[in-house]
Amino acid sequence: MPRTSFLPLLGGRLLMVLLAVLTAVIFVLDTITNFEIAVAVLYVAIVLIAVQHLGRRQVVMVAAGCMALTMLSFALTRTGSVASGLVNCAISLVAIAVTTTLALRAAAAEAAAREAQAQLAHITRVTMLGELTASIAHELNQPLAAIVLNGNAALRWLAGQPANLDEANKAAERIVRDAVRATDLIKRLRGLTKKAAGKAVRLDLNQTVTETLPLIQNEVSRHRAVLRTELADALPRVHADPVQVQQVILNLIVNALEAMKGEPQREVTVLTALGQPGEVLVSIHDSGRGLAAAQPDQIFDPFYTTKPDGMGMGLAISRSIVESHGGRIWAQAGVPRGSTFTFSLPAARERQ
Ligand SMILES: Nc1ncnc2c1ncn2[C@@H]1O[C@H](COP(=O)(O)OP(=O)(O)OP(=O)(O)O)[C@@H](O)[C@H]1O
């Protein structure tokens, strides 16, 4: 059976109802038990759940509400020693305040770390691209300049009266030689990027997906989208570099979010499945505007973009990563709408 999770839905109405019921139960217990029993300390659980799913201001409001209810229970309780009640009430209030402060600080630190990680992924890509572009430009500049020079020379020899065919011929030969040099350089560069696969390890793709989603959760919330997973059980492991696989998943989810801008329904599903024998698949399905009929062939080309601020490198880099691991990547029209991007990675051989 596939495991399904609805991460952002937990932040919704269901969670609010759960919190309200828990709060009411604690309030009633705190009020009907005598002063010696500090039930109100349990409000820290409410605060801890709230920190996981709500914003900073809402958490502070929840904590303030819990503190107000603690004092109200103290005022309403009729049994037990008032002195013990006062001490227990104070302990509960301090516990709620301290827990709220510490939990909010921890949540802020975690959010900052995630942000930094997401930025790092972006910077790595931009840096890689910058370095690659600079080296291509540098290496190609020489043969291209020579081609222009010899082309001009050949034109001059041909334009002479009479035309000097011998010299024109020599210039044309130099043009061919430099063009071959440029082609060799490009071949070498392509080989270089193909070999750039990082440190490959035995990888559980379900785990990689699960660890990648928190990195993009902020972006998903910003697009007011829902991110779901459907992870197949008992998948064979693959042999791949986890950071590069994460990069591919992130690229595909970012594209999915961008394709759903302005759409009434914004839902991204990340699925894992068995593919052909010896092959594991990861699919990212979105409910976006979908691909134009002519697009699928071009979208993986470097610098192909339909976005005003796009670089057109996300899919090209993803394809280069997947192919360097011996896999494939392709796009299909989504059912019933949107599009589905799938990549495969070869399953690792089982250990003897
Ligand atoms: N999920 C999708 N739905 C519809 N179109 C898509 C989707 N993913 C990619 N595309 C199309 O493919 C093009 C290329 O995508 P790619 O990720 O390579 O570049 P980009 O997103 O435009 O820019 P960037 O380099 O910043 O990622 C996009 O501009 C878009 O037209």
Ligand SMILES: [Mg+2]
């Ligand atoms: Mg992109």
